[in-house]
Amino acid sequence: MLETTTKVKELEKVVIRFSGDSGDGMQLVGNMFSNLSAFIGNGISTFPDYPAEVRAPKGTLSGVSGFQVHLGAKSVYTPGDKADVLVAMNPAALKVNVNNIKKNAVVIYDTDSFAKSDLDKALFTTADPFEELGLGSVQQVPVPMTTMVKSAVEGTGMDPKAAMKSKNMFALGLVCWLFDRPLERAIRMLENKFGKKPTVLEANIKVLTDGYNYGNNIHASVSTFRIEGHASRPGTYMDVNGNKATALGLVAAAEKSGLPLFLGSYPITPATDILHELAKLKNLNVKTVQAEDEIAGVCTAIGASFAGRLAVTSTSGPGLALKSEAIGLAVMAELPLVIIDVQRGGPSTGLPTKSEQTDLLQALYGRNGESPVVVLSAATPSDCFDMAYMASKIALEHMTPVILLTDAFIANGSSAWRIPEMNEFPEIKPNYVKPEMLEEGWKPYKRDEETKVRYWAVPGMEGFMHRLGGLEKDYNTSAISTGAANHQKMVDTRREKIARVADSIPALEVMGEKDSDLLVVSWGGSFGHVYEAVEEMNAQGKKVAMAHFNYINPLPANAEEILKSYKKVIVCEQNDGQFAGYLRMKIDGLTPLQFNRVEGQPFKVADLVECFTKLLEE
Amino acid sequence: MSEKQYTAKDFKSDQYVRWCPGCGDHAVINSLQKAMAELGVAPHDTVVISGIGCSSRLPYYMGTYGFHTIHGRGAAIATGVKTANPALTVWQVTGDGDCMAIGGNHFIHSVRRNVDLNILLMNNKIYGLTKGQYSPTSARGFVSKSSPYGTVEDPFIPAELTLGARGNFFARSIDNDLATSKDVILAAAQHKGASVVEMLVNCVIFNDGVHLCVTDREIRAERTIILRHGEKMIFGKEQNKGLVLDGYKLKAVTIGEDGYTMDDVLVHDAHCKDNSMHFKLAMMGCTGEDDGLPVALGIIRCVDAPTYDECVEAQVEEVKAQKSAHTLREFLLQGETWEVK
Structure with missing residues (x-):
């Protein structure tokens, strides 16, 4: 069994996994702990792993929600393969993670949630779940969390049932002790979160502190960990996940181009947070329309683009399928449009909360006709910011739809991100019409022969009234055309326009x-x-x-x-x-x-x- | 609005109009261009959006900004244009298939949201561009290429759908009644919010005479009534017939017969918020059953309500005024951050 003294392990990297019922608040705890760690200078990478069901039956295997974070003395690039520390709030959480933890992992678990009935719900057949799962070599840290939380909130005026909601804070306190994280910043975060509910705030702080002290007092005979912070590039940092970074990158591009941002979107996992983020940012001149369906999401964006805005639609694979025809219209009308596809497991409804890269060919070719678009992808949560910016820049400057592929993994995962200065980003200059063009016989599909990009005339501009549409147009007159040679020329032109984007993107390294x-x-x-x-x-x-x-x-x-x-x-x-x-x-x-x-x-x-x-x- | 006096010609493009000779769409575009001239919004501040179908070719013939989009999606695209830039006057031109079948969802939601769009619904009760299939407004039993033994489904009545979607403006006219058409189109444009104008349009090739039972000049005065807000609802060649309330139902009576006098005839109130009478008026002569009532033309409902595009704009301004961060960097620095030196 366990030794009686606390060892401190100095480590380069460590992986922690918080796991419990979807109602146990594991995502919150995971996020808070990641944030605390990033604050002291650790490299972080996180991975929320949650079920599609909002609340599956309590204590069952299908209801387990997890959050993994990888901390490093230097940069880390993934949330890590297997966890060094697992916090298991119930037997189901232990069972589903049997392959996600290392052989000698530290497993902190709530003994009050490991009764016979709890074991039954998780389909254990014996009384010793560790033995049954072959986890004989892990370091067990049994903690009567429920009991401790009950006594912690005694006298705070909180009803015991509501108090149980703060059990996650006990786990956080304990992990903070384990990793030598001071509680001040965690308390500040709680103040921000529960500032308007003093009773809830007081209870949460009490439970958090008790969790920390519990670890300290029992000197839980278990390894504690020390991961030094590392010196990053100087600047102001924050924690972002990929969806938030995507939203912010779009806002940055809007600001740089001087165009208001417009998002037309329909809720879909795992992309919805982009809509949530942008809906908040009205003070930054952002308009969001929660449309009646995916098609209306992209169509309102196309309308906004026609009206001269930086227009975006956000979705996941099934939504991209529904938007195909409208994206083809934007190809034909040669309008700027950014489409964000946060990829998830497919086909059909597939695995809505899980991550895949299976929409690549859909993004490249999933439209009728020869319908080339620019396709970009983002590498990490913070890279979503840069790529959303570049997607907007390319769309506006090359008058084309741009599909940006992210995925559930980087969309929900987070990393520390240095807040950039606006002057670090390249200019965005759309290819607008110029007044003198009217005398030169301007037509809506008249283009820059160097880049093949057509000139953008926006409703409200006097003299430039024109009609666009999904029908093929004559290269010279811009009138409807079904001519054979003309169609070939227009197909070639649209292909060449996209090919020439290569002249303005970074070389492969x-x-x-x-x-x-x-x-x-x-x-x-x-x-x-x-x-x-x-x-x-x-x-x-x-x-x-x-x-x-x-x-x-x-x-x-x-x-x-x-x-x-x-x-x-x-x-x-x-x-x-x-x-x-x-x-x-x-x-x-x-x-x-x-x-x-x-x-x-x-x-x-x-x-x-x-x-x-x-x-x-x- | 500009000071300049426009004429219909200012709203015409240089494109040759390619609808079939005798198609009702010719008359509609003439009424539209006249209404636009009278409205006085400059062609460069005017946008005409359409979907797919015969009527959706209309933007090509306009001297305004225009966008011929994809089937059924005109309402969604027009919603985007208007929400992005409420300063533009936005028209949506659509047909019964484009609007009520493939675009039904976008139609009801643009009406529900009350986006300030002027929606011209050209209803010829047929798919013309695909050469003659029944549409969602075709009467039960209608025989077409895709229903050789007659349809076995009931049609939508556009007015019922509009009011059911909580629409605040609905008007109806007949293609060849240029005066009424121009009047209702102009009123639709002047109304703030989603305005639906149903144009009863003849398809000379695939559905010739579909509206004849109401539009034929011989019987039109007896089979239709032109509603005017604040006026008695009377009709007939002799203007001696009127609408009265009979229990819960509307009834057409002859003034001076059966004891009915002019005092019994109802006065039209297009501005009444309660839409139950508007429903009754809109359904007259349209249910496929012989209700003995004339088809209502003119403005059936016209009620003021907040528009979506203006509310979106107002909310942006309100939040801007409330919050101190007006650049991305200012906003980010107000959040949870830490310094690395």
């Missing part, structure tokens, strides 16, 4: 050990796992190079040259090989290997390392 036979390729939200795997291998002296694609259509201009300069190329993605197939089509003669997982869960770094190691040995 090679990371890791460049002088290698193996190039590992990734795109979008799986960046972190692939990068950690490559970093780990390089640290072991194994030569592996890596190239990550944020820009998918068009590909960076040097993509072919880089990909063809390696003996072996392996494309890692959370789908059946969509990007690998796309690269084969785009780069003649390229035959990359593939690493594919479609489990609704992020990659495991260990699996990647194993795969790459084998490839090096072959």
